[in-house]
Amino acid sequence: MTINGWLQIALFCAIVTALVRPLGGYMTCLFAGERTFLAPVLEPVERGIYALCGVDARQEQHWTGYAAGMLLFSLASVMLLYALQRLQADLPFNPQGFDPVSPDLAFNTAISFATNTNWQSYVPESTMSYLVQMAGLTVQNFVSAAVGIALAIVLVRGFVRRSVSTIGNFWVDLTRCTLYLLLPICAVATLFMVWQGMPQNLNAYVDAATLEGAKQTIAQGPVASQLAIKMLGTNGGGFFNANSAHPYENPTALTNLVQIVLIFMIGAGLTNVFGRMAGDERQGWAILAAMAVLFLAGVVIAYWAESAGNPAFAALGVDGGSGALQAGGNMEGKEVRFGIANSALFAVITTDASCGPVNAMHDSFTPLGGAVPLTNILLGEVIVGGVGAGLYGMLLFAILAVFIAGLMVGRTPEYLGKKIEAKEVKMAMLAVLILPLSILGFTAIATVVPAGLAGPANAGPHGFSEIFYAYTSATGNNGSAFAGLTANTMFYNPTLGLAMLIGRFLMIVPMLAIAGALAAKKAAPAAAGTFPTHGGLFIGLLVGVVLIVGGLTYFPALALGPLVEHFAMNAGTLY
Amino acid sequence: MVSQIRPAIVMLLVMTAITGFAYPLGMTGIVQLVFPDQANGSLIEKDGKVIGSRLIGQAFTDPKYFHGRPSATLAPDPRDANKTVEAPYNAANSGGSNLGPTSKVLIERVTAEVGKLKAENPATPVPVDLVTTSASGLDPDITPASAAFQVPRVAKARGLPEDRVRQLVESNTEGRTFALLGEPRVNVLQLNLALDGLPVR
Numbered sequence: 066m067t068i069n070g071w072l073q074i075a076l077f078c079a080i081v082t083a084l085v086r087p088l089g090g091y092m093t094c095l096f097a098g099e100r101t102f103l104a105p106v107l108e109p110v111e112r113g114i115y116a117l118c119g120v121d122a123r124q125e126q127h128w129t130g131y132a133a134g135m136l137l138f139s140l141a142s143v144m145l146l147y148a149l150q151r152l153q154a155d156l157p158f159n160p161q162g163f164d165p166v167s168p169d170l171a172f173n174t175a176i177s178f179a180t181n182t183n184w185q186s187y188v189p190e191s192t193m194s195y196l197v198q199m200a201g202l203t204v205q206n207f208v209s210a211a212v213g214i215a216l217a218i219v220l221v222r223g224f225v226r227r228s229v230s231t232i233g234n235f236w237v238d239l240t241r242c243t244l245y246l247l248l249p250i251c252a253v254a255t256l257f258m259v260w261q262g263m264p265q266n267l268n269a270y271v272d273a274a275t276l277e278g279a280k281q282t283i284a285q286g287p288v289a290s291q292l293a294i295k296m297l298g299t300n301g302g303g304f305f306n307a308n309s310a311h312p313y314e315n316p317t318a319l320t321n322l323v324q325i326v327l328i329f330m331i332g333a334g335l336t337n338v339f340g341r342m343a344g345d346e347r348q349g350w351a352i353l354a355a356m357a358v359l360f361l362a363g364v365v366i367a368y369w370a371e372s373a374g375n376p377a378f379a380a381l382g383v384d385g386g387s388g389a390l391q392a393g394g395n396m397e398g399k400e401v402r403f404g405i406a407n408s409a410l411f412a413v414i415t416t417d418a419s420c421g422p423v424n425a426m427h428d429s430f431t432p433l434g435g436a437v438p439l440t441n442i443l444l445g446e447v448i449v450g451g452v453g454a455g456l457y458g459m460l461l462f463a464i465l466a467v468f469i470a471g472l473m474v475g476r477t478p479e480y481l482g483k484k485i486e487a488k489e490v491k492m493a494m495l496a497v498l499i500l501p502l503s504i505l506g507f508t509a510i511a512t513v514v515p516a517g518l519a520g521p522a523n524a525g526p527h528g529f530s531e532i533f534y535a536y537t538s539a540t541g542n543n544g545s546a547f548a549g550l551t552a553n554t555m556f557y558n559p560t561l562g563l564a565m566l567i568g569r570f571l572m573i574v575p576m577l578a579i580a581g582a583l584a585a586k587k588a589a590p591a592a593a594g595t596f597p598t599h600g601g602l603f604i605g606l607l608v609g610v611v612l613i614v615g616g617l618t619y620f621p622a623l624a625l626g627p628l629v630e631h632f633a634m635n636a637g638t639l640y
Numbered sequence: 641m642v643s644q645i646r647p648a649i650v651m652l653l654v655m656t657a658i659t660g661f662a663y664p665l666g667m668t669g670i671v672q673l674v675f676p677d678q679a680n681g682s683l684i685e686k687d688g689k690v691i692g693s694r695l696i697g698q699a700f701t702d703p704k705y706f707h708g709r710p711s712a713t714l715a716p717d718p719r720d721a722n723k724t725v726e727a728p729y730n731a732a733n734s735g736g737s738n739l740g741p742t743s744k745v746l747i748e749r750v751t752a753e754v755g756k757l758k759a760e761n762p763a764t765p766v767p768v769d770l771v772t773t774s775a776s777g778l779d780p781d782i783t784p785a786s787a788a789f790q791v792p793r794v795a796k797a798r799g800l801p802e803d804r805v806r807q808l809v810e811s812n813t814e815g816r817t818f819a820l821l822g823e824p825r826v827n828v829l830q831l832n833l834a835l836d837g838l839p840v841r
Contacts, residue, residue, distance in 0.1 A: 069816070069820065072820060073820060073821060076820070110658075114651070114654050117650050117654055118646065118647040118650045118651050118654070119646055119647060119650070120647050130644070133641045133644055134644045134647065134648065137641070137644050137645060137648035138647075138648045138651060138652065140648075141648045141649055141652045142652060145652060145656070188733055188735070190732055190733065190734065191732060191733055199660050199661065199664045199665075200656055200660035200661060201660070203659060203660055203663070203664060204652075204655055204656050204659050204660040207655065207659040208652075208655050208659070236647050236651060239651065240651075243655065243658075243659065244658075248658075248659065248663065251663070252663070252667065255667045255671070256667075256670070256671065256674075259671040259674075259675045259678050259679050260675055260678065261678070262678045262682050262694075262695055263678065264678070264679060264680065264681045264682075265667060265668050265671045265672075265679045266668060266672065266679055266680050266681070267668060268680065268681075270732055271681060271683060271690055271693075272690070273683070273690045273691055273692045273693070274689055274690070274691055275691065275692055275698045275699070276691060276692070276698065276700070276705065276829070276832055276833070276836070277698075277699070277700060277701065277702055277705070279698075279699065281692060281696075281698060281699075281729065281730075281731055282730075282731060282732040283681060283683075283692075283693055283696055283731040283732070284731060284732045284734075285680075285681055287664045287667075287668055289667065289671070289679075290663060290664040290667045290668070291664070294659075305734050305776075306733065306734045306735045307734035307735055307736065307775055307776035307777065307778070310734075310736070310774070310775030310776045311734050311776045311778065312695040312696055312697070312776060312778055312779070312780055313681070313693075313695055313696070316682075316695050317817065317822070318816065318817045318821035318822025318823075319817050319821060319822075321821075321822070322821055374768070375741045377741070377742075377747050377750075378750060378768060378771075378772075381747075381750060381751055381754050382754065382758070382765060382766065383750070383754060383765070383766050383767075383768050383771055384765035384766060384767050384768060384785070385768040388785075389784075389824075390767075390783060390784040390785035390788065390824070391767050391768070391769060391783035391784065391785035391786070391823075392783070392823045393768060394768070395741070395768075395772075396768045396769045396772040397736075397737065397739065397741070397746065397772040397773060398736040398737065398738070398739075398772075398773065398774070398775045399772075399774065399775055400774050400775050400776065400779050400781075401709070401769055401774070401779055401781040401782060401783055401823060401825045402779075402781055402822050402823060402825050403822065403823065404822070404823035407822065407823075423775070424775065425775045426736035426737075426738055426775045428736070428738040428739070428740060429736060429737065429738060429739055429740065429741070429746075429775075430741075431741050432740075432741065432742075435740075522738055522739075523738075523739065523740045523742075523743050524743075524744075525742060526742075527740035527741075527742060527743065530740075547738070548735070548736070548738050549738030549739070549740075630740070630741070630742055633742050634741050634742050638742060639742055639743065639744040639747055640742050640743065640744060
């Protein structure tokens with residue numbers, strides 16, 4: 066670990082913190098239906114969209130109507146994306162002449178992008194045409210992110226509205242989020258990325274004659290436009306197989322910094338939206354503070370573990386120390402321009418948010434370094450989290466936290482003046498429990514059936530970690546991987562697809578039910594006995610609930626994978 | 641539910657038109673005008689032929705060139721499409737080794753690399769990035785430590801004084817951005833091009 070490394074990490078934290086209020090203010094206006102400074106350009110487009118779709122923008126929906134719209138839209142998305150992949154050979158923008166994608170892979174990919182997971186069982190640069198990358202994957206990157214943000218806003222509306230039966234209009238929230246928030250930021254980010262060296266073209270792959278006279282085929286494509294939304298929308302699906310480790314997809318240290326800021330900015334800003342809508346910004350800062358505690362703990366562990374490196378290398382006389390001439394540490398699966406600090410930081414951020422791009426290969430991290438991204442996803446990706454998904458996930462934990470606090474003192478729990486009763490707690494538990502059921506259930510099956518055991522590339526505990534990480538990433542809608550796992554098979558494609566559907570929709574529907582139930586309640590004024598939800602005690606309680614629910618549920622599985630491997634590595638055992 | 645079928649389908653089509661065509665194609669048009677070099681892959685041409693990209697590493701094995709890091713990229717086996725063969729720096733199939741820290745395969749590979757490098761320069765410890773594969777398999781850079789390690793070999797193969805080669809490495813070393821971001825690095829392809837450009841004695 067170096068001072069320079071910590072300074073880079075501190076700079077990242079400062080930038081994200083500085084963006085929280087401006088972005089929070091902008092998003093609050095946006096979802097309250099107010100005019101923004103982009104209205105002169107975009108309002109005609111917005112009105113045109115409503116007219117085409119036959120949507121009355123003033124007509125709000127009951128939570129069941131909102132959920133139905135969201136589910137129908139997701140279904141249409143999956144079908145269109147599946148069709149595009151199956152038909153790509155006969156459609157334009159396919160300069161490399163790729164064949165149709167196989168049915169099981171197309172199914173997996175369609176679900177993966179429509180659920181904001183972006184798990185990739187394929188090598189993009191040898192599988193997907195430019196048309197699928199743009200009109201299929203990029204579109205889903207936008208709309209699945211917008212859906213996530215809309216759902217978080219809906220839950221917040223549930224808390225702050227009183228005695229009403231509607232929670233907003235799905236089509237309006239989706240349109241406004243895409244047009245006024247995601248598109249403008251992505252357009253600017255694309256320009257920046259290309260300036261720094263990222264390709265953006267529709268050319269066929271380039272054949273270069275190298276200095277030593279060999280032929281090198283260099284993949285091209287519209288990389289920057291897809292990368293911008295992949296980060297901002299916490300989607301994570303790489304244009305290239307190596308994702309943000311590929312020098313074309315993350316050419317410089319500066320693009321790396323901007324990419325990690327893009328991942329966190331909306332998620333962090335949404336906590337401020339929550340505070341503003343609740344009429345007390347401190348409520349938002351409290352949520353963000355709980356997230357920050359968990360984030361920093363992850364960074365410290367991952368940075369330390371990766372800096373320490375692999376003792377087996379040191380035994381061979383390899384110089385892994387950090388100094389002026391090299392970053393040292395565990396450089397297997399890492400890029401020189403990022404070194405250790407930026408690789409560890411990126412791994413923590415990408416899994417805190419349900420984003421999932423990588424700038425270093427998590428599979429080659431040290432056992433404890435690799436356990437941090439895994440644990441981040443297991444905790445429910447509530448540490449800033451996916452755009453929208455992080456906030457609504459954390460608010461579900463907040464409901465449990467006030468419920469537990471209420472039990473301890475024997476009072477009916479309240480949050481923001483709303484009584485938390487049996488229905489809300491049941492729904493929150495349902496949403497929280499569905500994740501371990503999918504993760505541990507599928508992992509258990511995959512570790513006993515031969516088709517599952519054929520997947521891991523590494524033997525021993527690391528092979529178990531590869532399977533465990535895959536179902537964790539799919540269920541958590543993250544999309545990053547211990548990528549040694551051969552997942553493009555008739556066993557993994559469908560089961561991972563199913564895990565993604567469960568993790569997305571079986572969590573969203575109970576969450577929307579909570580939003581609907583809360584909106585219908587009256588608000589009780591705060592009294593002397595009300596547990597304040599903006600102070601240190603609440604932050605500590607919230608962190609505790611997240612860690613206990615995540616820790617106790619998954620500790621046995623973590624012990625079988627990363628922990629066993631850590632002790633094996635230090636004892637010099639190889640597999 | 642039924643009343644929402646139309647918006648679901650039309651909305652998806654409209655969003656596809658805006659974010660799937662207008663946005664990427666519009667951005668392509670703009671950057672092709674403003675940043676044509678970067679937008680087309682930062683390619684390097686020599687005598688009218690593309691010899692590579694500034695951003696993409698190349699495989700070097702000749703002792704007179706600086707070598708990049710080991711690369712774990714693969715290519716389809718020409719004899720059996722279901723299998724793959726090693727193809728270092730295959731820029732049409734990026735990826736890392738994905739070997740975990742307790743993998744026998746990894747340690748055997750590193751042991752072999754260390755052996756080769758120690759034979760070449762026994763006096764200096766082997767820098768870790770020179771025996772580990774990068775995440776993309778296309779890492780264009782090595783650390784200044786790895787460049788320094790290779791100076792004696794390159795100087796000998798070219799019949800140049802070591803100081804001259806060392807000077808060239810230094811002038812091709814890129815520091816941290818704003819003295820803060822990233823890590824110091826040496827672009828291997830650009831360094832080798834500079835070497836080839838030196839007057840021959």
